[in-house]
Amino acid sequence: MLKVPDHQVAGHxxxxxxxxxxxxxxGRFFKPxxxxxxxxxxxxxxxxxxxxxxxxxxxxxxxxxxxxxQLIEASDGSGMQPHLILQDLSFGRSNPSVMDIKIGSRTxxxxxxxxxxxxxxxxxxxxSSVELGFRLSGxxxxxxxESGFWKPEKRxxxxxLSADEIRSILKKxxxxxxxxxxxxxxxxxxxxxxxxxxxxxxxxxxxxxxWFEEQTTYHFYACSILMTCEKELALNGKNPRADIRLVDFAxxxxxxxxxxxxFLGGLCSLIKFVSEILSEDCVxxxxxxxxxxxxxxxxLVANCNASPVL
Amino acid sequence: MLKVPDHQVAGHxxxxxxxxxxxxxxGRFFKPxxxxxxxxxxxxxxxxxxxxxxxxxxxxxxxxxxxxxQLIEASDGSGMQPHLILQDLSFGRSNPSVMDIKIGSRTxxxxxxxxxxxxxxxxxxxxSSVELGFRLSGxxxxxxxESGFWKPEKRxxxxxLSADEIRSILKKxxxxxxxxxxxxxxxxxxxxxxxxxxxxxxxxxxxxxxWFEEQTTYHFYACSILMTCEKELALNGKNPRADIRLVDFAxxxxxxxxxxxxFLGGLCSLIKFVSEILSEDCVxxxxxxxxxxxxxxxxLVANCNASPVL
Numbered sequence: 001m002l003k004v005p006d007h008q009v010a011g012h013x014x015x016x017x018x019x020x021x022x023x024x025x026x027g028r029f030f031k032p033x034x035x036x037x038x039x040x041x042x043x044x045x046x047x048x049x050x051x052x053x054x055x056x057x058x059x060x061x062x063x064x065x066x067x068x069x070q071l072i073e074a075s076d077g078s079g080m081q082p083h084l085i086l087q088d089l090s091f092g093r094s095n096p097s098v099m100d101i102k103i104g105s106r107t108x109x110x111x112x113x114x115x116x117x118x119x120x121x122x123x124x125x126x127x128s129s130v131e132l133g134f135r136l137s138g139x140x141x142x143x144x145x146e147s148g149f150w151k152p153e154k155r156x157x158x159x160x161l162s163a164d165e166i167r168s169i170l171k172k173x174x175x176x177x178x179x180x181x182x183x184x185x186x187x188x189x190x191x192x193x194x195x196x197x198x199x200x201x202x203x204x205x206x207x208x209x210x211w212f213e214e215q216t217t218y219h220f221y222a223c224s225i226l227m228t229c230e231k232e233l234a235l236n237g238k239n240p241r242a243d244i245r246l247v248d249f250a251x252x253x254x255x256x257x258x259x260x261x262x263f264l265g266g267l268c269s270l271i272k273f274v275s276e277i278l279s280e281d282c283v284x285x286x287x288x289x290x291x292x293x294x295x296x297x298x299x300l301v302a303n304c305n306a307s308p309v310l
Numbered sequence: 311m312l313k314v315p316d317h318q319v320a321g322h323x324x325x326x327x328x329x330x331x332x333x334x335x336x337g338r339f340f341k342p343x344x345x346x347x348x349x350x351x352x353x354x355x356x357x358x359x360x361x362x363x364x365x366x367x368x369x370x371x372x373x374x375x376x377x378x379x380q381l382i383e384a385s386d387g388s389g390m391q392p393h394l395i396l397q398d399l400s401f402g403r404s405n406p407s408v409m410d411i412k413i414g415s416r417t418x419x420x421x422x423x424x425x426x427x428x429x430x431x432x433x434x435x436x437x438s439s440v441e442l443g444f445r446l447s448g449x450x451x452x453x454x455x456e457s458g459f460w461k462p463e464k465r466x467x468x469x470x471l472s473a474d475e476i477r478s479i480l481k482k483x484x485x486x487x488x489x490x491x492x493x494x495x496x497x498x499x500x501x502x503x504x505x506x507x508x509x510x511x512x513x514x515x516x517x518x519x520x521w522f523e524e525q526t527t528y529h530f531y532a533c534s535i536l537m538t539c540e541k542e543l544a545l546n547g548k549n550p551r552a553d554i555r556l557v558d559f560a561x562x563x564x565x566x567x568x569x570x571x572x573f574l575g576g577l578c579s580l581i582k583f584v585s586e587i588l589s590e591d592c593v594x595x596x597x598x599x600x601x602x603x604x605x606x607x608x609x610l611v612a613n614c615n616a617s618p619v620l
Contacts, residue, residue: 261443265575
């Protein structure tokens, strides 16, 4: 039985008779093919990428698993429509906090049609993309069983956040106090176990960065990093299952021997934000006793006596 | 006695009654202040940067020394005009090969006036900036005492080179055979001693990259890396004095806590081109006996049995 996903934070949603993705109960995510070239381009990317033997496994894990395409009943009642069958990244997760971060100061490829370039350029300039090298496309941050998620509804506002506002949201993502309360200072209680550590988000972002410094096959425009963690697990002293995934490949182009400097620049900017939170976190007293999950020898855990993480 | 510089490859030249920079015989370079805000902004940058104690010495050395400003007789005969007094980067060099590489896929700051943004954007799209993350603003490559320099005159052509053409010019920069001859395959004889080694250009670019991953004080738009070496020294088995310098700071803006992802992305793209030449160079037999200047333990020298340099 297919249903609308519970934890979608960006993109078209399949509610109220609209076209959007669906999930099954076995971990598969059905994404309707976008119209025209975008849909076929995304299928072409997944097909090529999933069979590309030059991509190391530690990089492939950052991409949703691709199971092919299938005609299924679309969420808008328009009948059988082609869908990409992908891994459902929220499957098996309990109340995941999720951020969808569109990477790159430029979301258009030089090969795109002129009217599309102008549309993207306008949005890149109005949002934080040009200033920060990325923009927040959507988010939900878990607060508690009682109050549920903090999920800002006005997407246009999240996309044009200032550096300070982004910093604050990245802190809320790893804090125990309520995200939506005005004036509440995030305690960053989970910064070390979500962002830090050898399996933490900073470490994953740095692995991705190393690949982007080398790979010249793909240029990813308007592609997002989906950052996920489960705060409830952290509250219970367990591994919060923090991870990153790349999603949305309707605008991937051949790299033709040149690195994707646009994605890499934005990624490095995001890395700087995350690593600063880790360094700041260490200068105040820990507000939450760290679980044994994060070893003291771990080079990515912020260390008060050392220089900043990066 | 002031004169027009011998080895200028980009920017306005002070010839034929035009306004341009001048040099003296003691290593000083006099750059006329550009009109309006650009001139005062460049003075402001040099003043601020040269007294900024947060910049480590190993980074400061990548910038020309700043000696202040002075009213001197301008090259166009317009009388006494304000000039920046800078280090003459060609002083004491013999027949230097020089490349002026404008870094960044975007040469405009979001704060710039709209008409200026549109002008820059057009040039960024028409040149290689958007595709490669940088463009070649000018170059001269020394061939021999007899034939002198190869110096392509049509600047508009060098600025819109393809990836393959840039690769070819970066190879010519470190080759013994004639650069301007059609069909001549660059031998890359000096790749290891110019680009490789602990003091080579790749190593310097990587030092600069590490700083750009961290620094959030300055955003450099339309700024160039000037790459210089002396092939004659290499031919005589001496250190070719390969180095990089940043020049042109009329469009530097406050970073406000965000890294310069635009410059960093372009820099990483250039680094990839240079490191590929070093890896390629090693797979063929050395065409020129390497001098003792490059130690075999040096991690940045391409090693045939190792994975690519970066």
